[in-house]
Amino acid sequence: MVSDPPNHPAAPLVSRSIETIDFGHGPVKGMAHVNPDGSPGGWVALSANVHADCHISRNCFVMGNARVFDGSRVDDEAMVLDNAKVHGALIAGDAMVGGVSTVVQARVDGNARVGGRAHIAGGAHVTGDAKVGEDARILGPATIDGRASLGGRAWVSGGRITDNAVVDGSAAIRPGAVIDGDTHCSSGVFDAGPSARRPQLEDEPVVSAKPGPGASSPNGPESPADGGVDSRIA
DSSP, X not given: OXXXXXXXXXXXXXXXXXXXXXXXXXXXXXXXXXXXXXXXXXXXXXXXXXXXXXXXXXXXXXXXXXXXXXXXXXXXXXXXXXXXXXXXXXXXXXXXXXXXXXXXXXXXXXXXXXXXXXXXXXXXXXXXXXXXXTTOEEESSOEEOXXXXXXXXXXXXXXXXXXXXXXXXXXXXXXXXXXXXTOEEEESEEOSSTTSOOOOOTTSOOOEEEOOTTOOOTTOOOOOOOTTOOGGXX
């Protein structure tokens, strides 16, 4: 049997008794997670799975069929729910990650909401009141903040989406691009440059930058995508 090294205090004992909590959708059974340092962690539903190398802070919840793997941290008052999967990532603040979304080696914090079938990876940071959902993909060190919304089949490999900007449809955002204000991008490729877009190649769709919510356009006001975020975490 391996003993603690000299002068190393024994880890505190953590109660593993099953508790029942009702969040308004019926009673759910779960128990406290034991963090890698032996400290008591947050509440994990019996239907969810959190690996032993992950840290779940005391005020956090992992519910539904959510999975938290690979040394991930769920801090502050964040929640991971539904069928979401978190791999080697940080979920913090009041953020909620749900749906069948996946967060891999990225950060979601602030009051951000991630849902639908979204995939966030590659050092991306989703924060503020931003929403990412539907089939959106973030596969690089992009920052999504402000009240920005990312949905559709949008593809982001870098840059920043901020303010009230909406990126959806088949739009692609590349490193160096800044999509801000009330801009609505639903197609084309945007990257670094004075106009945050480059000339289209023959096989690429035409860039469409539409006015944001409430602004006039030939076809009437545009309705921003809801980001595919589950209504319970909107």
